[in-house]
Amino acid sequence: MIKAGNESAYQHFQNRNRGDTMQGSKRRFILFIAIALVVSMFLAACSEDAGDEKVKEKDSTKVPTSSDAKSVEITWWNFPNFQALDGEVGKYEEGIIAAFQDKNPDIKVNLEMLTFEGGPEKLNVAIATNTAPDVIYDAPGRIIDWGKKDLLAPLNDMMPEEVMSDISPALLKLSMVGDEVYMYPFNTGPFMMAVNKTLFEEIGELDLLPLDRPDRTWSVEEYEKALNAVKEKAPDIIPSGFYAKSVAGDQGTRGYITNLGGSRFLNEDYSEVAINSAAGVKGLEWVVQASRDGLVAPGAASLEAGDHNDLFLQGKMAFAINYSAVLKSLFAPNKTEDFEDILLPYPTPDGSDPKLEPFLGGLAVFNNEDDDKIEASKKLIDFIVNDPEWGEKNLIQTGGLSARNSITGLYEGSEYDYSELARKFITDPPTTADGYAEIRTFWFPALQEAILETKTAKEALDEFAEKANATIEKAKSAK
Amino acid sequence: MLLLSKKELDWGGRKLLATIRKPNKHKLYDWLMSYLFLLPALTFFLIFVVYPMLRGIYMSFFDYSITNFEFIGWDNYVTLYHDETFHKSLINTIVLVAVAVPIVIGFSIFVAMAIYKKSEFIRSFCRGIFYLPAVTSVVSVTVVWGWIYHPNFGLLNYVTNFFGMEPKSWLGDPKTALMAITVILITTSVGQPIILYVASLGNIPTSYIEAAQIDRATPWQIFRKIIWPLLMPTSLYVIVITTINSFQCFALIQLLTSGGPIYSTSTVMYGVYQQAFLLGNFGIASAMGVILAIIIGIISIIQFKYLGNDVEY
Numbered sequence: 001m002i003k004a005g006n007e008s009a010y011q012h013f014q015n016r017n018r019g020d021t022m023q024g025s026k027r028r029f030i031l032f033i034a035i036a037l038v039v040s041m042f043l044a045a046c047s048e049d050a051g052d053e054k055v056k057e058k059d060s061t062k063v064p065t066s067s068d069a070k071s072v073e074i075t076w077w078n079f080p081n082f083q084a085l086d087g088e089v090g091k092y093e094e095g096i097i098a099a100f101q102d103k104n105p106d107i108k109v110n111l112e113m114l115t116f117e118g119g120p121e122k123l124n125v126a127i128a129t130n131t132a133p134d135v136i137y138d139a140p141g142r143i144i145d146w147g148k149k150d151l152l153a154p155l156n157d158m159m160p161e162e163v164m165s166d167i168s169p170a171l172l173k174l175s176m177v178g179d180e181v182y183m184y185p186f187n188t189g190p191f192m193m194a195v196n197k198t199l200f201e202e203i204g205e206l207d208l209l210p211l212d213r214p215d216r217t218w219s220v221e222e223y224e225k226a227l228n229a230v231k232e233k234a235p236d237i238i239p240s241g242f243y244a245k246s247v248a249g250d251q252g253t254r255g256y257i258t259n260l261g262g263s264r265f266l267n268e269d270y271s272e273v274a275i276n277s278a279a280g281v282k283g284l285e286w287v288v289q290a291s292r293d294g295l296v297a298p299g300a301a302s303l304e305a306g307d308h309n310d311l312f313l314q315g316k317m318a319f320a321i322n323y324s325a326v327l328k329s330l331f332a333p334n335k336t337e338d339f340e341d342i343l344l345p346y347p348t349p350d351g352s353d354p355k356l357e358p359f360l361g362g363l364a365v366f367n368n369e370d371d372d373k374i375e376a377s378k379k380l381i382d383f384i385v386n387d388p389e390w391g392e393k394n395l396i397q398t399g400g401l402s403a404r405n406s407i408t409g410l411y412e413g414s415e416y417d418y419s420e421l422a423r424k425f426i427t428d429p430p431t432t433a434d435g436y437a438e439i440r441t442f443w444f445p446a447l448q449e450a451i452l453e454t455k456t457a458k459e460a461l462d463e464f465a466e467k468a469n470a471t472i473e474k475a476k477s478a479k
Numbered sequence: 480m481l482l483l484s485k486k487e488l489d490w491g492g493r494k495l496l497a498t499i500r501k502p503n504k505h506k507l508y509d510w511l512m513s514y515l516f517l518l519p520a521l522t523f524f525l526i527f528v529v530y531p532m533l534r535g536i537y538m539s540f541f542d543y544s545i546t547n548f549e550f551i552g553w554d555n556y557v558t559l560y561h562d563e564t565f566h567k568s569l570i571n572t573i574v575l576v577a578v579a580v581p582i583v584i585g586f587s588i589f590v591a592m593a594i595y596k597k598s599e600f601i602r603s604f605c606r607g608i609f610y611l612p613a614v615t616s617v618v619s620v621t622v623v624w625g626w627i628y629h630p631n632f633g634l635l636n637y638v639t640n641f642f643g644m645e646p647k648s649w650l651g652d653p654k655t656a657l658m659a660i661t662v663i664l665i666t667t668s669v670g671q672p673i674i675l676y677v678a679s680l681g682n683i684p685t686s687y688i689e690a691a692q693i694d695r696a697t698p699w700q701i702f703r704k705i706i707w708p709l710l711m712p713t714s715l716y717v718i719v720i721t722t723i724n725s726f727q728c729f730a731l732i733q734l735l736t737s738g739g740p741i742y743s744t745s746t747v748m749y750g751v752y753q754q755a756f757l758l759g760n761f762g763i764a765s766a767m768g769v770i771l772a773i774i775i776g777i778i779s780i781i782q783f784k785y786l787g788n789d790v791e792y
Binding site for chain 1: 543629646649652736737753758761
């Protein structure tokens with residue numbers, strides 16, 4: 001009985017087991033098919049491009065119509081050079097594109113907005129991976145570097161003699177490599193400093209500012225008097241700013257120190273550093289001494305240009321060292337205190353004319369080896385800069401002055417008038433020197449060393465010069 | 480008594496032999512199934528992890544800039560060997576790891592020990608508080624710490640002022656900047672270890688601890704001889720992960736100090752970013768990344784060797 005019972009139980013177990021196995025096998029089989037399907041779909045999706053190519057190949061056998069043949073699609077990458085319309089970044093640019101496409105229906109423009117923080121990195125990666133845009137609106141520092149590396153299409157055919165002769169040599173120097181024009185200069189304005197005029201009115205020391213002089217030039221001694229007046233009569237206000245945390249806004253610290261000492265940053269032909277001269281050292285020593293005397297914002301080594309601007313715009317600092325007509329209009333929404341910000345040139349040792357580096361914005365075309373795209377890109381640039389309706393409107397939207405000497409009187413207001421006047425102080429900036437992108441990474445550690453007094457101003461600038469000269473030499477030999 | 484007939488025994492034997500004879504078909508089937516299940520994840524892993532790693536090693540032997548791609552052998556490594564800034568970055572990175580990791584482990588165990596026997600509410604509350612910096616955006620955390628350390632209007636200077644200290648530029652002084660960054664790194668790193676340790680402590684059988692208490696062991700002896708060894712698998716994971724995260728500290732430095740002042744907070748990861756994305760030297764950046772990966776790999780192997788064991792409870 002036991003045996004018989006065991007036998008039937010065993011058979012039952014076997015049958016059930018077989019059934020389970022069959023069910024399990026079935027389930028596994030279904031799973032297998034499902035996974036295989038998913039994987040094949042995934043692989044198919046990955047190879048979509050190849051499929052598209054085939055479709056395109058097929059399509060390309062069609063006889064092209066006249067509109068197909070001319071149709072060009074280009075990409076425009078833009079930093080926030082135009083003031084945002086209704087607070088929406090890129091909205092103004094979309095308006096330009098719509099108007100351009102109305103006039104050029106065969107050209108489609110794709111816009112991509114960059115930020116000043118992440119844009120340079122994105123451009124570097126895009127160029128390295130052959131995905132550069134067609135049109136870029138940027139400053140000469142980067143554009144000329146790309147021009148030297150043969151990444152851009154020359155724009156000489158867009159610049160007839162009458163246009164070239166209408167642009168100052170300093171600005172042209174910033175737009176060219178040899179005889180080739182790589183950047184179409186558009187908006188400009190000299191970089192200088194600014195003062196909180198309302199504060200000086202409140203402390204009754206307005207006379208200490210050079211506002212009664214038409215060109216507002218002044219000496220370091222006069223500047224010191226103004227700073228000391230703030231320190232004594234408005235102890236809660238920081239007299240002046242300085243920053244050395246990062247490369248951003250380096251034109252401010254450069255312009256400030258070179259004018260305080262009366263030196264150049266690089267020599268005339270950009271072959272070596274000049275700021276470590278006696279005059280340059282004097283300029284930096286002045287900053288170090290002013291820091292000791294409490295005339296400069298504490299912690300300047302850890303402040304960046306943005307922090308420095310914030311202090312000024314919040315009414316906590318009397319003088320800002322990085323300002324311009326363009327920045328004044330860009331900063332206007334960030335002002336948390338109601339005060340009058342007035343442009344001033346940097347002081348010089350004897351009160352003579354300062355040398356002001358210009359802000360310059362311009363447009364360039366990447367040579368993506370497609371002549372149609374290059375031509376379409378040039379048309380877009382021409383529209384942005386020279387269109388009878390949009391050209392002037394675009395310029396005003398940047399808040400800058402025209403790079404052309406003949407286009408003046410765009411704005412109303414004394415600060416724009418002064419900015420126009422200060423164009424006579426414009427000098428050639430070092431940003432187009434060979435290897436400048438790397439040179440500027442040595443600049444702020446040198447300033448930090450001097451401010452923190454781990455090295456003397458002379459030692460810090462000599463060390464900077466040594467590294468920067470080696471970089472210039474390396475960059476020149478790599479060409 | 481269970482009796483099986485000869486027939487049944489024969490049947491069982493045949494079945495057994497069949498099982499022995501046909502393992503390959505089943506194994507092949509299981510093998511195929513396993514790898515098919517793994518395939519989607521494996522595909523992503525190969526494309527987005529293994530390929531970039533191998534490509535990074537390859538790139539490190541090239542002079543790779545935005546316009547150039549030329550084989551230069553070991554030159555990038557030689558350049559880094561002589562580069563003072565890279566040496567400073569490497570030293571800063573090692574200091575950051577050496578200070579942050581032990582503090583994170585010690586503090587996490589301390590908090591976990593303090594809260595794991597408390598009520599559910601207190602436990603959850605404390606876990607939430609310490610985990611908050613880990614789930615908050617690094618940018619937000621950095622902005623807040625930037626204001627705490629601000630040289631002119633910072634909260635920390637306001638507090639230290641009560642003790643008669645002069646205002647200090649915490650991030651602007653080479654003597655304090657790296658430690659100021661380390662403090663932030665610690666606050667953002669302790670959340671996960673605390674949660675893991677609290678869970679791990681809950682798994683230790685209370686009978687072990689009660690037995691030790693009956694034997695009149697001191698709390699320190701209980702911790703050292705029972706709790707710490709039983710926490711070892713968790714500790715190993717926490718130590719390895721915290722070490723790797725600390726080695727890769729980048730966002731805090733980029734947002735707060737940009738590697739300054741005078742390179743005192745520059746780390747290898749920041750150097751990689753600076754070389755690749757600011758200067759366009761992708762070859763040197765890759766070489767830096769390879770060196771960092773080798774260092775992290777060696778340290779992880781050492782940690783596994785000395786801390787890894789097969790504790791089961």
